Amino acid sequence: MSGAKILVVDDERAILKLMQIALKGHGYEVLEASSGEEALVVASTKRPDLAVIDWGLPDMEGIEVLRRLREWSQMPVIMLTVRDAEEDKIAALDAGADDYVVKPFGMGELLARIRVALRHAARVQDEPVIEAAGLAIHLAERRVELNGEAVKLTPIEYDLLKALAQNAGKVVTQRQLLRHVWGDVDPDNAAHYLRVYIGHLRKKLEDDPSRPWRIVTEPGVGYRLAVEPPEA
CATH class of the missing domain: 1.10.10.10 (Winged helix-like DNA-binding domain superfamily/Winged helix DNA-binding domain)
Incomplete structure (x- = not known):
């Protein structure tokens, strides 16, 4: 999983910088986007292995980015959100999210969720x-x-x-x-x-x-x- 390309979608520069440092420090290649439209372009052209998407983006909600990604991609997606209501978590999972992390979050927790999602994606789906x-x-x-x-x-x-x-x-x-x-x-x-x-x-x-x-x-x-x- 080392060297996997991770797309981080967030409009907060501090979060992007923190994620860039942490993910690169663990051997990942990091792609960035600060809006939903930019995320869709990067995802379609750079083909990341996993995306971490913030729910609150300036041009559209992260869950809409997720729905549009799911029209053509099954790459793992982890949603970042300040919303911890049950209905929001269920909405994200039903829309195709692989996981969610509630802000504020520990970087160790997020890295563990990323490792699990990448391992799951790497498994052959019809594995006996x-x-x-x-x-x-x-x-x-x-x-x-x-x-x-x-x-x-x-x-x-x-x-x-x-x-x-x-x-x-x-x-x-x-x-x-x-x-x-x-x-x-x-x-x-x-x-x-x-x-x-x-x-x-x-x-x-x-x-x-x-x-x-x-x-x-x-x-x-x-x-x-x-x-x-x-x-x-």
Whole structure:
């Protein structure tokens, strides 16, 4: 991932300077844009490997830049935002964001999110085995192993884990998970099913189900399958 091209889209010069220094210091090539239109031009001509886009831009909202990018590009996109309301996070994820970081943010956190997004993008999408957080999900055989030991899952538990694993490191909204596992259902009425089955998975996959680290709750938004154990 060293040498990956990162497009940073923000109209605050201080943020751009900070990101330039931090990203270059970690071996990334940095491209900059201070408006939505400039970002779209840079993205189409320079073909970055990942974009970090601020929600509040002078000519259009960052989420509109994201929607227009998604018309022709699947590169990872991380949204930067001062908005921490659940509906804004869900809107960003539903529009195609891979992740979001709320301002003010720690550079260490953002760099970790970038690494996860780049790793996810580098994986072959039809890979027969997905590995994350000590898990191995064998797609062709619908078989799951935890630290080399077989884990028996029900069909619904497996489908739920598969949806999380195919997006390991990324937030998957409750609506997306419900649609993947149960089809076209009313999310308000079916949300309790999701909580129940997430609980079943945690009992089978977590070291301590009361303190889960593999399947992380993003309050009010959805769930994230961790790629690696938390640092001690």
